[in-house]
Amino acid sequence: MATIYDVSVLAGVSLATVSRVMNNNTKVSEKTRQKVLSAMDQLGYRPNTIAQSLASSRSNSVGVLVSQLDGPYYGPMMTEIETALRAGNKHVIIAADHSVESQEKDGVEFLMSRGCDALILDVEAVDDEYLINLHKGNTPIVLINRYIEEISDCCVYLDNELGGYLATKHILSQGHTDLAYVSGPLYKLDAQDRLLGHKRALKEFNVDFDKTLFYEGNFREFGGSDAMNHLFTIDKPFTAVVCASDQMASGAIAVCLEKGMKIPEELSFVGYDNIPFPQYISPKLTTVNNPIHEMGKMAAFWVLKHVYNDPKAIVENTFIPQLIVRDSATSPHK
Amino acid sequence: MATIYDVSVLAGVSLATVSRVMNNNTKVSEKTRQKVLSAMDQLGYRPNTIAQSLASSRSNSVGVLVSQLDGPYYGPMMTEIETALRAGNKHVIIAADHSVESQEKDGVEFLMSRGCDALILDVEAVDDEYLINLHKGNTPIVLINRYIEEISDCCVYLDNELGGYLATKHILSQGHTDLAYVSGPLYKLDAQDRLLGHKRALKEFNVDFDKTLFYEGNFREFGGSDAMNHLFTIDKPFTAVVCASDQMASGAIAVCLEKGMKIPEELSFVGYDNIPFPQYISPKLTTVNNPIHEMGKMAAFWVLKHVYNDPKAIVENTFIPQLIVRDSATSPHK
DNA sequence: CTGTTAGCGCGTTCAT
DNA sequence: ATGAACGCGCTAACAG
Numbered sequence: 049m050a051t052i053y054d055v056s057v058l059a060g061v062s063l064a065t066v067s068r069v070m071n072n073n074t075k076v077s078e079k080t081r082q083k084v085l086s087a088m089d090q091l092g093y094r095p096n097t098i099a100q101s102l103a104s105s106r107s108n109s110v111g112v113l114v115s116q117l118d119g120p121y122y123g124p125m126m127t128e129i130e131t132a133l134r135a136g137n138k139h140v141i142i143a144a145d146h147s148v149e150s151q152e153k154d155g156v157e158f159l160m161s162r163g164c165d166a167l168i169l170d171v172e173a174v175d176d177e178y179l180i181n182l183h184k185g186n187t188p189i190v191l192i193n194r195y196i197e198e199i200s201d202c203c204v205y206l207d208n209e210l211g212g213y214l215a216t217k218h219i220l221s222q223g224h225t226d227l228a229y230v231s232g233p234l235y236k237l238d239a240q241d242r243l244l245g246h247k248r249a250l251k252e253f254n255v256d257f258d259k260t261l262f263y264e265g266n267f268r269e270f271g272g273s274d275a276m277n278h279l280f281t282i283d284k285p286f287t288a289v290v291c292a293s294d295q296m297a298s299g300a301i302a303v304c305l306e307k308g309m310k311i312p313e314e315l316s317f318v319g320y321d322n323i324p325f326p327q328y329i330s331p332k333l334t335t336v337n338n339p340i341h342e343m344g345k346m347a348a349f350w351v352l353k354h355v356y357n358d359p360k361a362i363v364e365n366t367f368i369p370q371l372i373v374r375d376s377a378t379s380p381h382k
Numbered sequence: 383m384a385t386i387y388d389v390s391v392l393a394g395v396s397l398a399t400v401s402r403v404m405n406n407n408t409k410v411s412e413k414t415r416q417k418v419l420s421a422m423d424q425l426g427y428r429p430n431t432i433a434q435s436l437a438s439s440r441s442n443s444v445g446v447l448v449s450q451l452d453g454p455y456y457g458p459m460m461t462e463i464e465t466a467l468r469a470g471n472k473h474v475i476i477a478a479d480h481s482v483e484s485q486e487k488d489g490v491e492f493l494m495s496r497g498c499d500a501l502i503l504d505v506e507a508v509d510d511e512y513l514i515n516l517h518k519g520n521t522p523i524v525l526i527n528r529y530i531e532e533i534s535d536c537c538v539y540l541d542n543e544l545g546g547y548l549a550t551k552h553i554l555s556q557g558h559t560d561l562a563y564v565s566g567p568l569y570k571l572d573a574q575d576r577l578l579g580h581k582r583a584l585k586e587f588n589v590d591f592d593k594t595l596f597y598e599g600n601f602r603e604f605g606g607s608d609a610m611n612h613l614f615t616i617d618k619p620f621t622a623v624v625c626a627s628d629q630m631a632s633g634a635i636a637v638c639l640e641k642g643m644k645i646p647e648e649l650s651f652v653g654y655d656n657i658p659f660p661q662y663i664s665p666k667l668t669t670v671n672n673p674i675h676e677m678g679k680m681a682a683f684w685v686l687k688h689v690y691n692d693p694k695a696i697v698e699n700t701f702i703p704q705l706i707v708r709d710s711a712t713s714p715h716k
Numbered sequence: 717c718t719g720t721t722a723g724c725g726c727g728t729t730c731a732t
Numbered sequence: 733a734t735g736a737a738c739g740c741g742c743t744a745a746c747a748g
Contacts, residue, residue: 051740051741051742052741052742053741053742061718061719062718062719062720063719063720063741063742063743064718064719064720064721064743064744065717065718065719066742067742067743067744068717068718070742071743073744074717074718075717076717076718077717077718080717080718094491094494094495095495095741095742096436096495096497096740096741096742097495097496097497098432098435098436098441098496098497098740098741098742099436099724099740099741099742099743100741100742100743101432101724101742102430102432102433102436102724102725102726102740102741102742102743103723103724103741103742103743103744104724104742104743104744105724105743107432109475109496116457116461117457117458117460117461117464118454118457118458118460118461119457120452120454122457123450123451123452123453123456123457124451124452126451126452126476127450127451127452127478130451130476130477130478131478134477134478134492139475139477139492139496140475140476140477141443141473141474141475141476142460142464142474142476143464143468143473143474144461144464144465144468157428158468158473160428161428161429161430161431162431162432162443162473163430163431163432269658269659269661269662270662272662273662298659298662298663299662301663301664302662302663302664302666305663305664306664324603325603325632325659327603328603328604328606328607328632328633328636329632329635329636329639329663330635330636330639330640332636385724385725385726386725386726387725387726395734395735396734396735396736397725397726397735397736398727398728398734398735398736398737399733399734399735400726401726401727401728402727402733402734404726404727405727407727408733408734409733410733410734411733411734414733414734429725429726430724430725430726432724432725432726433724433725433726433727433740434725434726434727435726435740436724436725436726436727436739436740436741436742437725437726437727437728437739437740438726438727438728438740439727439740
């Protein structure tokens, strides 16, 4: 690999000049600039980014920490982050914790020691205080899917309470009064907020929240299956089930279809997230849009703007969920 | 951030000694070793990996290039790669091309200039020659999902021809003789191989391949929908459709269910990949297992073994697909 | 506008 | 077993 030195010799200029044309901060005469450029070209020169980082104490890489890399949720988010950052010529270093506190902290340390210029975090196990402290450090952080008042400027999040409200309101508006609710794990903030929204809608329609028709799942497909299997054993009628994720809704619907039930005629469903797959099954899932890819992009833009001073990056912090009506919910059959 | 120098001062030893206890190559007396260790501890010292890389010309990071980050396919693969590599204390730098040749080459350059110790590539647009040349370079590469004879030792792949054969054989064994085939894009090798396997099974059962019942999709859900919409317009009977991916199978089945058809009674389906989702819909999809996460792990192990000399990493290159029988295919109704 | 020089933090010879 | 000194490839003052 050719170095900056080789280039300088071939071009007949000094080391510094070569560096200048690369970073075009300072003025360089057009003539020497061309000499350098052609020398770089001849040698097939590629700057050693490691050395650049060490000298400039800037790694041009941003760390991304998420709980998992698979699933319909993080994939699109990662895609947008990578695309946005690479367009700005930055790299993405990823790490996965598994919603385990120690691993989340580990991941942060790991990325920081790698000299990341900033961290994009989608963490749920660590507490607010830890993040507030982290925010005071030298490495800028941006939080996806989490709102902390004290550091709200670096939070990119969805109004999950509103989303929960919209989903349940849609069901109630169609005349249902006996609703089951399949929640996500309640240690997660988004699960909590969605439930809050659910309850608000209930109150608005003067429908009582029925604890026995509540099930805490894990956001995954089998969480939904488990929920239905449970709900069918207890002896309470219900005409609709509100699910806190599309994956759970899908798992739940599958159980019903297995039993030969007609959906939505016998039972209505709403999901949450608007992941691609349930658009392609029957019945097409009515759900709430979770613009996770947009949030990924915004987190990347936040970094581009605040860390790399990219003026083109405009960021939006708050996202508003929208109801997406498809075929899985209808009025209750009497 | 404390540096190696700070540690050396606090411990009352030289710079070199600190470096020695970190890399414990050379012998250090137990006494000084402890002094250094405690000094590091007190300062909360974390080595600057950038500096380590520059000095040792080893970045401890491996580049991963895939066509996309989302979808049920790459997520699990990335998860395994990240897990395996991080266990070996290596980082993952990711880049996404979009199956576009120029972007694939760009991605490779990008990762190499970042000083990656090795590259894990899941590329499909560049030709064999390019990869063979790359293989001659200084940066080791390992290919996922691609077999190139000349560099077979660094290929991790699935026998897609066999998978295609198994899927179709399963259908034929149940008595179907009129099969439609929904293929992936034929510029992709795996799509080609699956089709080859399909044809081999056909020949074995003395069934002619019917070009009019062939559709080239894009591996995605709507590719399957498009296929069915097309197949229903042409006036040819068929009792089963073999799909080259689960996503296409799902899209195809959805179209049928919309029309009120009974699956598999009126039409049988086989998929390919064994992604999670179609296990949770009705009917549960019969498919061929594609151990993509295993392949990701093996690629990581390959790097651990050949690049970082990890003796614990044992690697397997070839993977054998298996038929997974569920509910979407049955004998044809007469 | 351009060249000289001193680090960035660490690994690695050489001596001792 | 340990320390001094040099170099990895590049950026960033500081001169000129």
